[in-house]
Amino acid sequence: MKAIIDWNDKKYEINFSKLHDLSIPMQSGDANPNAFHIPSPRFEPIKVGDFVGSVAQGSGANCENLMINAHGNGTHTECIGHITKERVSINQSLKHFHYVAQVISLEPIQLPNGDWAVPKDDVENRLEPNIQALIIRTLPNSSDKLTQFYSGNNPCYLLPELTALLAEKQIEHLLVDLPSVDREEDAGAMAAHKAFWCYPEKPRINATISEMVFVENSIADGIYFLNIQIASLETDASPSKPVLYGMDCIG
Template identity: 50%
Template sequence: MLSTSATITFRDKVYQFNPLKPLDISLPLAPGPENVNCFWAEPVKVDTIVVGDFVGSVALGGSTNYQRVHLTPHGNGTHTECYGHISPDPAATLDQCLKRFLFAGQVVSVEPRVQKNGDLVVMASDVLTALDIDYLPEALVLRSLPNSESKRTAQYSGTNPCYLEPALAAFLAVNGIEHLLVDLPSVDREEDGGALLAHHAFWQYPAATRDSATITELIFVPDAVEDGWYLLNLQVTSLVMDASPSKPVLYALRPVPAEGVVSFDQPPH
């Protein structure tokens, strides 16, 4: 049986976490129109494979379920992307860029600001107030407020949803934050003439491309997950593409007390 307490060291500080208490912040990929969707992607579709007398459905009398899935990573559900999203380089694929899967992360909640043109934008200044410039995480998980359950099934296409101020993406890049996770369909404006300013700023593409950095979009951070430090397990498929459906999972971190590691059944100091 796994221990209920494990430790990691990040920048000379030791933290403990409970590997038996994962916090899934992904949205599921289910067939049908009642799932989150953006950029005019078709809903996820699942087809039953039929070959001769074989039917890939136990419900229809087959011996096994054998199905084909149609999906658009950037438009259906939680997904993680690399700089290949904005690069013509065929070698810029997520399986080549993402080589580590565990990171020290920080969850930050922020309320977007209404701009003069009516857009909702997550501003750099609001996020930076929650960060310690001398002790920044490897991964930043942004939860936009209000945190409505409707995010789970939102149909974002054509709605000009909230996005990030490019200055925020630039700050994260300059300060070495490698992984950015947002509960928005994109870090950039839905229609911006192809500028993709936040994408370019975060990856520093093409001048000084950060090829190991990733952006994860369409997450959902439940209210029960408090702002603070977490171990992030960024799970992806091995698709040879610029993006993949993904399953980011958090584990709450707390500093190891002076007397050493204690059981998570005991209250923190």
């Protein structure tokens, strides 16, 4: 199936049979990314009386309880409710699901305090006009990110001046292959999150941040058509499946 869209006064063809899934599969146990010392996900057969939800254990059907935390167990998309006293859900915030997105690969820089961060200037110099979403791939990039243990290791993050720039450029959706856009230990400041969501001054209710995506090396930097899929959960974040499709200019 194909579609044609208008963007930046040009027509682009999208081939929905050619896609790139940016999500990291979540499974029961430790073979997942781990952030903030959050327990690993567990998928266990439900037990109700004599019923055990496992065909392997003699039942007629499989039925599992899922014990997960979106923020620490893998690819997830979060809304402004992640940092507000008021309860705001990802299900109520994310109302559109298709966007023109740009993929940018960047090498983090080392800060004077020894931390590693994504540089603002490199992003600003490469941003295309009128994109709705930005996907940042940090270098070096490898499949180690599929099971990376980030907890306690002070991983790379984004500086608030970068996320403020993205808000100024009206980029609604930010996707990163990091466990958080903020420093692991920041005394609760959440400065990069707040700058992106313009909180509390002018809250961007419909903007989202997706973390722990994985952008394979076969995906070139450039412009794509992005679909963000979430579960309809009335909480601040959901496990998600961002999917990229190529956009070919046809006139």
